[in-house]
Amino acid sequence: MKSQAKVVVIGGGVVGVAALYHLAKKGWGEDVVLLEKAELTSGSTWHAAGLLPLFNMSYSVGQIHKYSVELYQQLEQETGQSVGFSQVGNLRLAMNDDRMDEYYQYAATAKTIGINVRFLTPEDIAELWPLCNVDGLVGGIFHPDDGYIQPADLTQALARGARARGATIYRNTPVLAIEQATSGAWVVKTEKGDITCDHVISATGNYARKTGEMVGLDIPVMPVEHQYIVTEPHPELQRRKAEGLPEMGVLRESDGSWYLREENNGFILGPYEKGAPACYVDGPDPRAEYELFQEDIDRLEPHIEAAMNRVPAFGEVGIKQVYNGAIAYTPDGNPIIGPAWDVDNFWLSEGHSFGITAAGGAGWQLAEWIVEGEPTIDMLGVEPRRFGAYADKDYLIEKNEEAYAHVFIIHYPDEERPAARPLKTAPCYERMKARGAVFGQKFGWERPNFFATDGMPQEDDWSFRRSRWFEAIRKEVLNTTSNAGLLDMTAFAKCQVSGPGAEAFLDYFVANSLPRRVGGIGLCHALNKDGGIHSEFTIRRDADDSFYLVSAGALQRLDHDYLKKHMPRDGSVEFTQLTDDIGVLVLAGPRARQILQRVTDADLSNEAFPWLSARNIAVGGAAANAMRVNYVGELGWELHHPMDAQNPIFDALFEAGEEFGLKPFGIRAMDSMRLEKSYRMVGTEMSIEYSAYESAMDRFVKPDKGDFLGRDALLAWQERGANNMLVTLEVSGVDDADALGNNALFSDGEMIGRATGGGFGFRIGKSLALGMVRPELAAPGTRIDIEILGKNYAATVIPDSPFDPKNERLRDVNGAND
Numbered sequence: 001m002k003s004q005a006k007v008v009v010i011g012g013g014v015v016g017v018a019a020l021y022h023l024a025k026k027g028w029g030e031d032v033v034l035l036e037k038a039e040l041t042s043g044s045t046w047h048a049a050g051l052l053p054l055f056n057m058s059y060s061v062g063q064i065h066k067y068s069v070e071l072y073q074q075l076e077q078e079t080g081q082s083v084g085f086s087q088v089g090n091l092r093l094a095m096n097d098d099r100m101d102e103y104y105q106y107a108a109t110a111k112t113i114g115i116n117v118r119f120l121t122p123e124d125i126a127e128l129w130p131l132c133n134v135d136g137l138v139g140g141i142f143h144p145d146d147g148y149i150q151p152a153d154l155t156q157a158l159a160r161g162a163r164a165r166g167a168t169i170y171r172n173t174p175v176l177a178i179e180q181a182t183s184g185a186w187v188v189k190t191e192k193g194d195i196t197c198d199h200v201i202s203a204t205g206n207y208a209r210k211t212g213e214m215v216g217l218d219i220p221v222m223p224v225e226h227q228y229i230v231t232e233p234h235p236e237l238q239r240r241k242a243e244g245l246p247e248m249g250v251l252r253e254s255d256g257s258w259y260l261r262e263e264n265n266g267f268i269l270g271p272y273e274k275g276a277p278a279c280y281v282d283g284p285d286p287r288a289e290y291e292l293f294q295e296d297i298d299r300l301e302p303h304i305e306a307a308m309n310r311v312p313a314f315g316e317v318g319i320k321q322v323y324n325g326a327i328a329y330t331p332d333g334n335p336i337i338g339p340a341w342d343v344d345n346f347w348l349s350e351g352h353s354f355g356i357t358a359a360g361g362a363g364w365q366l367a368e369w370i371v372e373g374e375p376t377i378d379m380l381g382v383e384p385r386r387f388g389a390y391a392d393k394d395y396l397i398e399k400n401e402e403a404y405a406h407v408f409i410i411h412y413p414d415e416e417r418p419a420a421r422p423l424k425t426a427p428c429y430e431r432m433k434a435r436g437a438v439f440g441q442k443f444g445w446e447r448p449n450f451f452a453t454d455g456m457p458q459e460d461d462w463s464f465r466r467s468r469w470f471e472a473i474r475k476e477v478l479n480t481t482s483n484a485g486l487l488d489m490t491a492f493a494k495c496q497v498s499g500p501g502a503e504a505f506l507d508y509f510v511a512n513s514l515p516r517r518v519g520g521i522g523l524c525h526a527l528n529k530d531g532g533i534h535s536e537f538t539i540r541r542d543a544d545d546s547f548y549l550v551s552a553g554a555l556q557r558l559d560h561d562y563l564k565k566h567m568p569r570d571g572s573v574e575f576t577q578l579t580d581d582i583g584v585l586v587l588a589g590p591r592a593r594q595i596l597q598r599v600t601d602a603d604l605s606n607e608a609f610p611w612l613s614a615r616n617i618a619v620g621g622a623a624a625n626a627m628r629v630n631y632v633g634e635l636g637w638e639l640h641h642p643m644d645a646q647n648p649i650f651d652a653l654f655e656a657g658e659e660f661g662l663k664p665f666g667i668r669a670m671d672s673m674r675l676e677k678s679y680r681m682v683g684t685e686m687s688i689e690y691s692a693y694e695s696a697m698d699r700f701v702k703p704d705k706g707d708f709l710g711r712d713a714l715l716a717w718q719e720r721g722a723n724n725m726l727v728t729l730e731v732s733g734v735d736d737a738d739a740l741g742n743n744a745l746f747s748d749g750e751m752i753g754r755a756t757g758g759g760f761g762f763r764i765g766k767s768l769a770l771g772m773v774r775p776e777l778a779a780p781g782t783r784i785d786i787e788i789l790g791k792n793y794a795a796t797v798i799p800d801s802p803f804d805p806k807n808e809r810l811r812d813v814n815g816a817n818d
């Protein structure tokens with residue numbers, strides 16, 4: 001057996017083999033090895049139904065699936081191994097208008113990434129699927145390029161393609177342990193010997209947590225039982241075949257939570273049942289191969305009934321076999337593809353619940369990332385570091401069962417799932433709840449999304465359109481802009497970077513200049529090595545050698561891991577995690593100074609406490625660091641305080657604020673206000689797919705300050721010319737729905753970009769969107785069209801920051817409230 005390799009892939013299911021194939025394709029064939037404990041496909045891959053659904057609401061997953069489907073069509077020609085690709089199309093049915101809205105919203109994403117879809121009326125459906133009863137349908141969406149494949153044949157074809165390029169596969173070779181040599185190299189241990197390598201890819205399906213344990217990682221993957229039924233042949237399907245009629249497409253009744261396709265003149269029915277249990281909670285038996293569980297017909301029954309109603313022929317045939325196998329899940333249902341946290345060169349491609357579909361794209365991006373140092377598409381939606389330490393075994397059991405049961409629910413943009421909540425709460429949680437807060441969850445934390453007032457029910461109202469909470473956030477915004485509002489941002493990710501090397505390191509790590517004075521604040525971006533934006537930090541200088549960094553709560557593990565992996569290893573820089581120690585209350589609005597002044601002796605005047613500065617002050621007797629910044633464009637302070645000081649501060653502010661009209665506001669009001677200021681967000685307006693200049697962050701990039709991470713690539717990108725430019729758009733003619741992001745943008749009928757976010761701006765009374773367009777169409781005044789839920793609306797490029805473009809309010813230039 002080889003003793004050296006650049007990469008060892010663990011796991012010979014479709015996902016591991018696809019990673020091996022792509023590494024070999026990148027020219028590393030002689031240096032890559034795959035270890036499989038039994039036979040290839042002996043995990044989940046062999047019993048998969050082989051469907052290749054392109055439909056996915058996530059931008060990252062959509063791109064990955066699209067790549068796979070294109071690749072799989074060429075594999076037979078390339079390798080000589082048939083993969084049994086039946087491109088029969090895929091038809092999803094809609095039984096209500098919200099479901100149609102979901103399809104329209106999805107179709108916008110599909111359009112912007114080049115996936116072909118068609119909308120169908122019930123009559124079209126009857127024509128395409130003559131055995132389908134169309135009663136109660138409002139329409140459907142059809143993917144003509146979709147279909148199904150033979151998973152084992154696909155895996156063998158990928159293995160053949162990898163071997164042809166020099167890659168080595170060892171079957172019957174379980175990995176027993178993984179150690180790290182002092183050089184940093186990985187040593188992968190098997191009974192047949194050890195392999196020393198630079199990189200390890202874990203693609204071990206249901207064993208993900210066991211593999212993670214070998215290197216001290218708590219992997220957020222837990223399988224759930226999944227069943228499908230294969231029936232006896234049906235005479236009607238036999239007749240259609242005998243007459244040479246085409247096979248009918250894969251049929252999905254989302255509202256009944258099942259799919260159906262033809263198989264050997266019979267049917268395969270695959271339901272996503274409620275109550276399907278998590279399995280292998282302590283890992284499968286190390287000797288398990290081709291393992292199936294006892295079927296559970298009771299759980300299948302409601303779906304069988306729904307399918308019989310929709311396709312009566314299905315009820316006319318007997319069941320031949322039921323497959324009940326383990327399907328890997330993560331808490332949000334998307335896989336984890338990319339680097340692990342805390343360890344170097346350890347890669348994860350795990351948690352695949354649509355692994356046959358995702359394998360090709362996952363392998364492609366992993367190979368890019370490992371060989372070239374960066375992925376080529378925005379992988380945030382599948383980023384392994386999007387979960388945190390809170391995702392422990394008990395959490396995974398609850399959340400993954402929920403994710404499975406939710407596969408076919410309507411994926412509302414404002415959906416918040418209930419399982420395993422509340423998990424982490426800020427001290428002011430109960431106080432916010434008493435004021436009407438309706439919470440959402442980010443990275444385990446409960447955060448008020450909005451406040452139910454004036455008798456409205458204290459519950460969410462999900463929709464693709466303006467729903468009940470639209471009026472609630474109008475009130476929150478208007479109160480914040482005319483009086484003052486208080487927002488809980490305790491979920492922010494916080495850390496301290498200190499030590500003699502801290503300044504030099506951070507100066508290299510981010511593109512902006514660091515704040516020079518103690519108490520100074522700067523908005524700083526860490527680029528990736530290609531010049532795209534990876535992370536955004538608000539950095540406060542606390543001392544010559546100490547900095548406090550704040551970033552998005554949802555990205556805590558990602559941002560902190562990125563930072564730590566770039567830190568020098570000579571002990572000159574120290575990282576301290578502060579998220580759980582420090583709470584954040586944001587006080588914003590024209591009366592913020594008057595309120596805060598009531599509870600502090602500190603001088604809050606513009607002269608003593610200007611915008612973008614921070615001071616340690618006492619608030620109602622409790623210590624806080626007040627930072628004069630916010631994300632809503634009003635005069636205000638973020639109060640960062642020890643967690644146990646939160647309620648005293650909260651109470652003091654509300655007591656003092658009563659006469660000034662202080663009221664709480666939530667994340668959705670914040671999002672509306674940030675749109676009016678054209679403030680960008682990582683993951684939408686800023687991503688690795690856009691250069692920092694394309695995201696129009698010029699004023700935060702200082703190419704003349706000296707070298708920084710991604711600088712040369714950024715300048716080279718600028719030299720080559722931008723492909724995109726971020727614009728703010730005013731959308732006309734909408735009355736019940738705003739852009740949600742991923743909307744296609746058109747000029748003269750041609751697609752010229754995509755909206756990255758959108759919503760209603762209550763302070764300016766306009767529907768707004770942010771978007772990326774071709775640079776020649778970025779000038780204010782340019783007319784373009786935007787597609788929202790299937791309809792085109794006129795939109796106009798307007799100058800950035802339509803609300804208070806000169807920042808007079810947050811700088812409080814008139815000092816009206818001194």
Ligand SMILES: Cc1cc2nc3c(=O)[nH]c(=O)nc-3n(C[C@H](O)[C@H](O)[C@H](O)COP(=O)(O)OP(=O)(O)OC[C@H]3O[C@@H](n4cnc5c(N)ncnc54)[C@H](O)[C@@H]3O)c2cc1C
Pocket residue numbers: 010011012013014015016035036037038039040041042043044045046047048049050051052173174175176203204205206207211226227228323324325326327328349350352353354355356357358
């Ligand atoms: C009933 C059912 C139907 C499904 N239908 C579909 C479908 O229609 N479409 C779709 O896209 N997906 C479907 N799936 C999901 C799909 O099967 C999985 O997403 C996919 O097979 C995952 O592939 P994988 O390579 O990650 O995992 P696996 O196929 O499980 O491979 C992991 C491999 O790692 C090996 N391994 C583990 N530990 C070690 C170790 N220590 N050393 C060496 N080797 C190790 C295992 O032996 C195994 O072969 C279905 C799943 C089920 C259960």
